[in-house]
Amino acid sequence: MDAGTSEFAVPDGGDVVEAELVDDRPPGTELAPVDRDRHLSPETAAAIAASVASSTRRAYGADREAFAAWCATEGRTFVPASAETMAEWVRHLTVTPRPRTGRPAGPSTIERALSAVTSWHEERSRPKPTMRGARAVLNAYKDRLAQEKAAAAQPKQATAALPAQIRAMLAGVDRATLAGQRNAALVLLGFATAARVSELAALDLAAVVETEHGYDVTLYRKKVRKHTKNAILYGTDPATCPVRALRAYLAALAAAGRTEGPLFVRVDRWDRLASAMTRGGRTIGDPAGRMTAEAAAEVIERLAVAAGLTGDWSGHSLRRGFATAARAAGHDPLEIARAGGWSDGSRVLARYIGLGEHRYSGYR
Secondary structure (H helix, E strand, O other), X not given: OOOOOOOOOOOOOXXXXXXXXXXXOOOOOOOOOOHHXXXXXXXXXXXXXXXXXXXXXXXXXXXXXXXXXXXXXXXXXXXXXXXXXXXXXXXXXXXXXXXXXXXXXXXXXXXXXXXXXXXXXXXXXXOOOOOHHHHHHHHHHHHHHHHOOOXXXXXXXXXXXXXXXXXXXXXXXXXXXXXXXXXXXXXXXXXXXXXXXXXXXXXXXXXXEEEOOEEEEEEEEOOOOEEEEEEEEOOOOHHHOHHHHHHHHHHHHHHOOOOOOEOOEOEOOOOOEOOOEEEOOEXXXXXXOEOOHHHHHHHHHHHHHHOOOOOOOOOOXXXXXXXXHHHHOOOOHHHHHHHHOOOOOOHHHHHHHHHHHHHOHHHO
């Protein structure tokens, strides 16, 4: 799908033969499990961990640490956890205020914490705890929140960055600076490709190819484990044209001596390419200066706040905005899913475009 056609470059069965299983092992040989059968090398463990998004790993780590601490306080075993322990823990989460918000965790946060603990059991080759009691407690909590019409009863969603909001976000960006050119390119490319901030941060200059229609940008969509090539088209308004913004940023990078490596890089307070970060004499972060996903999300949040926009702004705002605006413009949901790297039948995408049909029809 061309997201930028508007103002914003948005076997036959055979015979079954019965056979006798024959044990062809030498006499006296036994197939008994040994310790090595349960052993994972550090390299394989790291490969398994790498299959999960870094943000999810951090969240799971915090959830597991909190669960282990609660179990220690209560004199309970955290792995393997009993069904009773899981039910009591969920009840604890539904009534205990969190330091940051002063309110108990919401249902989605508790769902994530349950996933963190059950997957912990799998990683330790232990049977997952029975969750019937825990689920009953959580369902009762959801019912109570719904009856109270509490905000926590509603799934938390990022505010959609739609064309009008993006225009406002970019109005105050100084395009004469390297940082301003980077931020404009990040926002407009993020919208045009419906990219997650982690996908934007992972882009290299080699993934951006200039074409007659503008650019082709190849992103790796980690959630579906596929590469997608997205056509970036010219927009009718130069101020919000992703092709022009990307071209200006690439020229600025080249002028600064950067023609390979990461696309989106850190810029220091003097508007220069930031040097490698060090701590205790050791390099930390990406030595080539690649922005982190968190830093990219912060750019979006900061621009929205500076523009005086209200709502819950995050790195996901651009992705949601693309889906909402594309559906409002009449694009087929399957086209939107393929262009943005959503899995077929994605419930998240269905929620986004369901809103688009009713609330945002004015942005056609």
